[in-house]
Each structure stands twice: as C-alpha cells, then as structure tokens.
Amino acid sequence: MKKFSKSVALGASLVSLIALTAAQVDAQRRPGGGPRASVRSSAGASVNRAGTNDIRAGNRTNINSGNRTNINTGDVNISRDVDIDVDHGWDHDGWGGFYAGAVVGATVATATAWRLGAYYSTLPTNCVVVYRAGATYYQCGTYWYQPRYSGMTVTYVAVVAP
C-alpha cells in the first residue's frame, strides 16, 4: 500500500479505497484534486467523520427570494457545532434540508453526547414533555432539551433544567 502509485489509486474501485486509512488517502490526495480524487477522499478519509455530510449553502428553491439579502447571511450568528450534524437546513434555501437532516446525518442525543447549547436532531428514548413558564421542554432523565424549528428542521437544544 505504501508504494501505491497515484495512477493505481485513481483507478482503484471504491471498495478498496474505503479500506485505505485516512492518513493514506490524505497522503495520496492530489493537490488541487480532480473529480476522481474527490470521490476517493470522501469515501476513504471522510466516511466516518462528522461534518462531511454537511450540506453546503447555495441550493435555492426560489428565483427571487433569498437574494433580497445575501443567500449566506442567515447563519452568521449561529454557532455551528462541528460535532453535530443536525444543523442541516440552517443555511439552506429550501425544504430539502429537513429531509436530508434525517437521512444524511441524524445525530441522536445521548447522555454522553449532551453538551449545553448543542443541537440534536433526535432525542433519547426516555423523554417526557414538560411545560414550564410557557415554554416546552423534553426532560430525558437528568438532561433537558428545548425543541425548536431551525428553519424547517426540528432540533433539540441542550439546556439547563428550567
């Protein structure tokens, strides 16, 4: 594998490429990258890494709305959490995002994953709805989440107990 030449790597099947470690793929990545190189790096280096399935901005479902302001301004003040994939749809001009959020990178909130202020796309299983001071919360054991629409996407924000 060490002597794996660039031309062989580019011609190799996807299956064998997935077997490469991230470091090997990185070492072989062609500077600038052609189309094949891109396929390879996403299959090998990125398949298990959170964030690579993030949807990038730009897809628009309208011609004339969404560019009244800059298409990318929507997320400027939102702190994106790189470990959490749930924020598909934040900067996404369309309704495809909420669907993709469920399919591409759903992040399940678990006790170990709980971090104040983080966004999750699904809750643990042991949750109850609690209404406090006019707001809705989910209490899951000792952890609390507040549900919100982030754009079209339902997300759960980890909060302190109300």
Next chain:
Amino acid sequence: MAALDRMGAALRKHPNMLVHTKLTVEDVLASGQKIQYGGSLDISARLPTKLRMVLKMGPSERQLYYDGANLTLYSPERNVYATAKAPATVREALAAAEDEYGLYIPLTDLFLWGNDPALPERITSAMAIGKETIGGNVCEHYALRQPFVDWQIWIREGENALPCKLVITTTSDPAMPQVTSIYDWQSEGVPDEAAFTFQPPQSAVRIEFQPLQSPVAASTGK
C-alpha cells in the same frame, strides 16, 4: 419578457389558487456530491391573505398555514408545531418568515410574479426555446439568466398563461444544483377560509421558531 408579463397577469387573475406540484430538489454535500430528493408540494391560497402548503419529501412532511395574522409550521411525524405572528399579506408574511426565522419557503415566486416590478430588472438574458406538452397543455419554454440563478420556465400557451414547469439552477454553487417543479393547476376545490387557520391536533406539542439573528439562547434555559 412579454411572456413573463402574460404569466404574471394570469397568476394574478387567480387569487384563489390550488396547485399540486411535483418537486425535485438537489442538495450539495460539502464534498460537492449531489443528492437528489423528490416530493410534492400542494399549495392552496386565497390571496392576498390566506395560504396553505403541504410539503412531502421522503418520510418528512411539513404543513404551513397562514391566515392573515399567524403563520404556523407543523410537522405531523413529530406532532410539533410553531406559530408566530405574521404581517397582513402572504407576500410580507413569507418575506418575514425568511428574514426572521430562516424559513425558505419554496416557490414563493408564484406570489411575486406580476406583483413585483423589480423582478424583470434582474434578468440579464432570455431566450425562447420552443413548445413542449406538459400535463396535457402546450407550453412555451423559455430560458433566462440572472445573477446567481439560471432558470427555465414553461408557460401555457394562450390567455391562461399559467406556469407549467420551472427549473431553477443555482449557478453560484459550482455543483449547479437544480430544483424542478411541475405544476398541476386545479380550477376548483380551493379550501374555504377557515381551513387556512391551523387547528392543533390533540396532543400536538407547541415549540418555537429559532430566530435567525439572535445568538443561541442555550444558557438561559428559559
């Protein structure tokens, strides 16, 4: 451009509208890989103050209700909804939803054409391609360009110049994702006024919209 004017006029002649839309949407992953989704969007409206949309894509569904005072987004599969006060017309309400909550509601162009004189000014080129039959109607095909977007529209021949199909290509992304919608206009069956006000189903949980311009209020817990 005269064709667009005709279409705008035809759309504005139908303040009460009901249209079933077949929708294809493409997402672009950070890697540049494109993922395509198919779905449907049913739009009913009594303009300028009532709008209802039902969007279905894969396992997900969203219902949007606007009754001239409040805008509600409901997710049946999670049985949650959020309601916010909204301006007095569909156009203003959609713009506010986008600006305040990042709700990019698809195909809002349908409510803008023939209403907003700024739209034609953005177009930098336009050409007529030819005729095509879509859903039993003969439609004229046009291709247009404007900053960030190439678009193609098929418009019914004759007086009732409703859009038959629309393709939007986002040229600002090198992957050039496309959104395609094909329209099936219904001449009757527009819901009556009361149907535009959201009635929460039993046990539906009310949540909030996350405002776009405020930092995440995670630490308050309230």
